[in-house]
Amino acid sequence: MKKFSKVIPMLMTLAVSSTTLFATEAVFGFGESIVTANTYSQEADQYSLSGQYPQLADYIVSINKSVEFGEVRFTLGEALLIGDMVQITATSEKIDGSKFEETAGFKTISLNRVLSDEGKFAQSIAKLMNSVDGSIYDVLSEDEVEVLIAYLGEAMEDDSTEGRGFHSYVSSDGAKLHHIIRTEYAPDTNFKGENFFVSLGGLGYHANVSEDIEVDLVDLYEQNKDEYIITMDNWEDIDMNLGYQLADNIVLDRVQYYTNEDGENIVDFITTTSNDSVLYQSFGVQVGDNQHVYGEANWLSDGIWLESYNLGEHTLEEVRLVLTSSGYIIINDESAEIEFVMPTISAPVVSTDVSLQITNSNETTIDIKSIKLSALDLTVAGSYTKELVDYTGEYPDTIEVLFADGTTEVVRKKGESLSISGGDFVRFSTTYRFEDFSKIFEVENIAGLTVQGETVLF
Incomplete structure (x- = not known):
């Protein structure tokens, strides 16, 4: 069959x-x-x-x-x-x-x-x-x-x-x-x-x-100290057979300790991690009086990491490992x-398709295509062309709600979603709220918007 x-x-x-x-x-x-x-x-x-x-x-x-x-x-x-x-x-x-x-x-x-x-x-x-x-x-x-x-x-x-x-x-x-x-x-x-x-x-x-890990790092280092230093370039050619179970999801394969060209003490940990547990686990390095040492982690292969810590003048004997376990426990x-x-009655929503082009203070030309207003959100959607190196979106400098009585009030950006195609063509949908988030949009009392001085009526 x-x-x-x-x-x-x-x-x-x-x-x-x-x-x-x-x-x-x-x-x-x-x-x-x-x-x-x-x-x-x-x-x-x-x-x-x-x-x-x-x-x-x-x-x-x-x-x-x-x-x-x-x-x-x-x-x-x-x-x-x-x-x-x-x-x-x-x-x-x-x-x-x-x-x-x-x-x-x-x-x-x-x-x-x-x-x-x-x-x-x-x-x-x-x-x-x-x-x-x-x-x-x-x-x-x-x-x-x-x-x-x-x-x-x-x-x-x-x-x-x-x-x-x-x-x-x-x-x-x-x-x-x-x-x-x-x-x-x-x-x-x-x-x-x-x-x-x-x-x-x-x-x-x-x-x-978070809890301290009871481990003799000096003893583990002694087991491999006469072997080559493992780097990003040669790790596949050297057998890492320490196999020390550091935590449920972390196996310590090698401890390396040496002095760099600047006379600073460096400790490296090569580990194999797994994600077959409910908890996510990682470890950090401390020396002295609970002083954290920040390191650099490099991915070698599936689940295998090379983590390097600059101890400065501190020695391997002073290093403590702190295990952090986090996750959702059922x-x-x-x-x-x-x-x-499902109810049949719905609060009012107004929307309109527009063709409005504005240039913001970043000198980005933005084409606004649609506006949607509900009690809880104002959504402005459109497109622009820009290479998003840092994934930072573009939006109008100012948007004001125009009330039926002719008064206005500024709204602020709450969030946005972006879709990029062709490398630099960006479609966006940006949501806005009043500065006071507890204040809703009374749709029936709003006549339109003012976008950087340009008025759009509903």
Whole structure:
């Protein structure tokens, strides 16, 4: 029987191009969050959407549904739709009343559409094809594969999104976990009034621990001191057989100690690292009274590193290694789902296509193509030509909101995403907020924008 290659990755690959994408917006969350941390108050009594945005009370819908699993009660609170974006609040609390760790959270929280029976059938087909090896092209032609992928994508009602993410934080008394779930769908996605569910799992906490490593570096150095010094140029020709287990994920293969041309003492560590543990581990060097020594790390091969530290007048006998272990520790791997109906009412959004060309103070000519305004964000998109050596974007020097009464107020850049093609052609999308992040855009009272003195009316 023929076996099939994986299909889901092909479904998830929506486009293939040479374009480079990156974002400079400050984000938070364990996932791919598009929400800035400053948007929200850290006070629990102001965490609800209705508390955060009283001006949007007419558009905020109470969900108030709970599920209990793994000794935790998870409750969906409120939902707010603004155009193609949905924002949901939720809380978690331990059923026995105990406290959460200070850095607690869930590893995954996601918002998904409830599939129809046909969608569930298509999902089963995709899972079945994903479970075996081989190539689907041994059985089907390229045209047939394209038809199959199109059918599965449509039947599974796969929603294209502009961004999604979540953020969790522990209340000041440790009794509750507060969550924000946010997803922005592609334009014209039909999701209002549809059945959705939130899935979550992997209750745990973020750990970051530093501790001294008990190791006799002088003894390890003595085992190889008569051999050649290993460098970036000759490391493949010399056997490194020390094999000292420095930590769970770090093996020390060689300790080198010598004096450079300036009379400074140098210590080198050649290590092999692995990522097969929950924790990420690294080590640092200290001498004297907890004085850190900064080194240079060079990658030799997969998992093999040459790290060099200039000790100055300090000696190998004074060197201490400090291990840092960090990662997400799961304390309960149970998962759950909770269904709800997506609201149908949405806060207003205005958008307009424009053809505006301005030159900023960096003498970069910027073509602004579109402007979108919602209660929480002003988005300006367009393009310019510039070689981004340091990946620093360009944007107008000043943007002011023009209110209906003729007054104006300056907005400041919150974040941006850039896509580069052809080496120097840049498409950008920049978001703005008022200087006071707690202030929303009252869309119905805004007439347009002033961009470096040029007025754009909605």
